[in-house]
Amino acid sequence: MSIDLRAVRRAFGSYRGAPVGARAFVAARYVVAPMGPIAAEFEGLTGTVLSLGSGLSMLERYVAELEPNLRFEGVDLDPVKVELIARTHHLSPRVSLRQGDATQLDGLTGGRLYDAVLVCDAMHHFPADVHADVVRSVAEVVRPGGVVIIKDLDRGPAWKYHWNRIHDRIVAGPEPIHCRPPAEMASLMEKHGMEVERADRIDGPLTPYAHYVIRARKPA
Numbered sequence: 001m002s003i004d005l006r007a008v009r010r011a012f013g014s015y016r017g018a019p020v021g022a023r024a025f026v027a028a029r030y031v032v033a034p035m036g037p038i039a040a041e042f043e044g045l046t047g048t049v050l051s052l053g054s055g056l057s058m059l060e061r062y063v064a065e066l067e068p069n070l071r072f073e074g075v076d077l078d079p080v081k082v083e084l085i086a087r088t089h090h091l092s093p094r095v096s097l098r099q100g101d102a103t104q105l106d107g108l109t110g111g112r113l114y115d116a117v118l119v120c121d122a123m124h125h126f127p128a129d130v131h132a133d134v135v136r137s138v139a140e141v142v143r144p145g146g147v148v149i150i151k152d153l154d155r156g157p158a159w160k161y162h163w164n165r166i167h168d169r170i171v172a173g174p175e176p177i178h179c180r181p182p183a184e185m186a187s188l189m190e191k192h193g194m195e196v197e198r199a200d201r202i203d204g205p206l207t208p209y210a211h212y213v214i215r216a217r218k219p220a
């Protein structure tokens, strides 16, 4: 799917009134993130998507512009992002964000089932030894027949890994990152009962980020 620039413009407009730094960050993210391939995974989906580590929710606000039957409920650790999304919520009312630890989902969802779960560029910020637990709880909170989409960054080639490492140091701070190759992530999802429909690199040879996407479905 190619990028719908009018939808990007509308989504970007939903940050009206946000601090200049946050708007610049969102604009940069719209340039760098593989919006087209990720949005394609949501084509025709309906219902509510739980989005873990959704941060400033730029992807969610973009997809919400394209898919009128989807709403996104995000969870993020960062109270500043939660406040910003709350303040601009009226400009993108089908995208919300609350504060919480996505690695401790069990107490967060209150037994509710979601139509889909998205984890976009957050998994590598979670410690490697909780990845299996996060995948297990994601598999539990998605309804039978629902989909889980994980967009993350591969560990290789080395130059892309180091590029992303530097990026994350500047943007997120000195904490280590924990990139897990797509085949490993896919096998974690299978181990927890999901049927993996795709697990593909979606970067070009010269794209400096080792983007990949996995789509898996919980058996109906």
Ligand SMILES: C[S@@+](CC[C@H](N)C(=O)[O-])C[C@H]1O[C@@H](n2cnc3c(N)ncnc32)[C@H](O)[C@@H]1O
Residues within 6 Å of the ligand: 029, 052, 053, 054, 055, 056, 057, 058, 059, 075, 076, 077, 078, 081, 100, 101, 102, 103, 119, 120, 121, 122, 125, 126
């Ligand atoms: C690289 S950003 C990705 C944000 C967004 N998904 C995107 O694609 O633009 C990673 C996000 O994960 C959040 N995060 C890190 N650890 C988290 C945790 N344990 N629970 C919830 N959010 C977390 C950070 O606050 C940050 O907003």
